[in-house]
Amino acid sequence: MTAGTPEAASRSAGRKLRAALDAKAQSLGFSSLSVTRPDAIPEAPARLRQFLDAGCHGSMAWMAETEDRRADPCVLWPEVRSILILTMNYGPDRDPLTHLADPSVGGISVYARHRDYHDIIKGKLKELAGFLVSRTGGDVKVFVDTAPVMEKPLAAAAGAGWQGKHTNLVSRQLGSWFFLGSIFTTAELDPDASEVDHCGSCKACLTACPTDAFPEAYRLDARRCLSYLTIEHAGPIPHEFRQPMGNRIYGCDDCLAACPWNKFAQVAQEAKLQARADLVDPxxxxxxxxxxxxxxxxxxxxxxxxxxxxxxxxxxxxxxxxxxxxxxxxxxxxxxxxxxxxxxxxxxxxxxxxxxxxxxxxxxxxxxxxxxxxxxxxxxxxxxxxxxxxxxx
Known part of the structure; x- marks a missing residue:
């Protein structure tokens, strides 16, 4: 391509925009920024339907109620042209499973030992979205977990990591300890390459599960998951899971903590994502x-x-x-x-x-x-x- 042509100028402008977005994201405390297209997860509708048909969502009726929007970003927002995926590290500064050795304390999942991540990330996403609009114009929408967005497959498509056998996202730089947020935009941005699966033959996350919540690799039955049972499930804990529950009182980190890729995890630097002392093994x-x-x-x-x-x-x-x-x-x-x-x-x-x-x-x-x-x-x-x-x- 000849220098000075419109195509060359467009590519140069795209590289400068991306560099500016990366720098802004880093300044806001995000660990990475990557981009994908809204049509990058064509297999998602069928996989979601299989999950719902099997009843693996338990009492989370909202998953079925929002199925169409959840399975296809373009149904959620037809105008979307690009999706920015942001990661934010919340790596613990100590062994996250120390509570298992002391039944007199309660075990709280690492992500919940500090300020609500929704509040932390959403404000930063809005600031980054505003920066994007100032450079590209158009419209944006910001999502953190609570909206019907399949952020994990989108993040894998964007190259932020891959969905491990425990169905959570794994990163070569952050292990399993990071949050996801997304910005939908009408702007056309160059997508990143997807990440490949690096789990290999490892089954550490599957064998670590205290309630056998994985009927097979890459499939989760939420009805058997202690994170679901202690957080989403409103009624009595089913008897068969009470003894395996041990002293896990909010969530369960066993499958995350077992991942060998955590050797590359980093301790969270964001002050608001550092654990409160009173929520570590209370x-x-x-x-x-x-x-x-x-x-x-x-x-x-x-x-x-x-x-x-x-x-x-x-x-x-x-x-x-x-x-x-x-x-x-x-x-x-x-x-x-x-x-x-x-x-x-x-x-x-x-x-x-x-x-x-x-x-x-x-x-x-x-x-x-x-x-x-x-x-x-x-x-x-x-x-x-x-x-x-x-x-x-």
């Missing part, structure tokens, strides 16, 4: 006494706040029941009379694991006789299982 005894006001205050600005006090205490009570720590019995016993049925039911199960049999019978007789909720009654009436005797009684 004592269960401190969490079980939280009332609604205390819960809201403690988790102000945290993504944990969105699940509400009742669901959170349900999780903490399952952890208490798994702990074998009888010093927690008074607090668990108090919560067995809580106003929320999901809390009372989890407390009943925990007492069944913590109380000596004779004491349990007396408590059961007193509380079950006054119980009106069928789910809670079923907890009191459930026979002890072999697993219940794993803890000395």
């Amino acid at each position: 004592p269960l005894a401190d969490l079980l006494h939280l009332d609604d006001a205390g819960f809201r205050q403690k988790f102000s600005g945290s993504p944990i706040k969105r699940i509400g006090r009742d669901r959170f205490l349900r999780n903490c009570l399952i952890a208490a029941g798994n702990s074998g720590d009888r010093s927690l019995i008074p607090e668990v016993l108090r919560l067995a009379s809580d106003t929320a049925p999901v809390v009372r039911g989890a407390a009943a199960w925990a007492l069944g694991r913590l109380l000596p049999v004779a004491e349990l019978d007396a408590v059961r007789e007193r509380l079950a006789s006054a119980e009106t909720d069928d789910d809670v009654l079923s907890e009191w009436q459930a026979p002890l299982t072999t697993a219940d005797f794993d803890i000395p009684r």
Whole structure:
């Protein structure tokens, strides 16, 4: 191509724009910027339909309700011509699974140990989107997780990483510890090459899952996933997952932490993405006494706040029941009379694991006789299982 031609000038302008966007993204704290086309994931509709047909989305009805828009970016916004994918590192500064060695504490997923990432990333995406508009004109839309956007396959198509066997995105530079955000634009930008799968024969993430939530590599059954069960699922935790849940009270990082590519992960530098000390392995005894006001205050600005006090205490009570720590019995016993049925039911199960049999019978007789909720009654009436005797009684 001859220098000075319109085509050469266009390519030069495109390179300068991309360099300016990369520099701006870096200045805002993003780890990488990459670009793809809205038609870059043609296999997504069929894969999403398979996932929904199998019921693997559990109670997340919104996934089915937004299926058309989720599967095709052009259905979500017909005017979109390019999609910018941004990554932001939230790598932990310590072993993320230390809580597993201490049943007296609760395990909170790394991403939730700091300020809500939606608030952090969305503002930065808007600033970058404004910068893009100032250079190209046109319209933009900004998305972070909550919109019906299949960000992981789009990010793989853009070269930001690849979807590992645990279905999460993996990066050669960041491992598994990073957030995704996207900017849809009417501007025509040159796309990046997609990333290839670097998992090879490794199955570390699959074998690490405590509930066998992967029926096969690259497929997740959310109904068996502790992240889904502790965050998205509103009712009682199914009995088969309670003991495997251990002391994971918000999310589960086991499959992420097992990924060998984490050797290249970086510790988060963004101050707002550094863990709060009180959310790293907090004592269960401190969490079980939280009332609604205390819960809201403690988790102000945290993504944990969105699940509400009742669901959170349900999780903490399952952890208490798994702990074998009888010093927690008074607090668990108090919560067995809580106003929320999901809390009372989890407390009943925990007492069944913590109380000596004779004491349990007396408590059961007193509380079950006054119980009106069928789910809670079923907890009191459930026979002890072999697993219940794993803890000395």
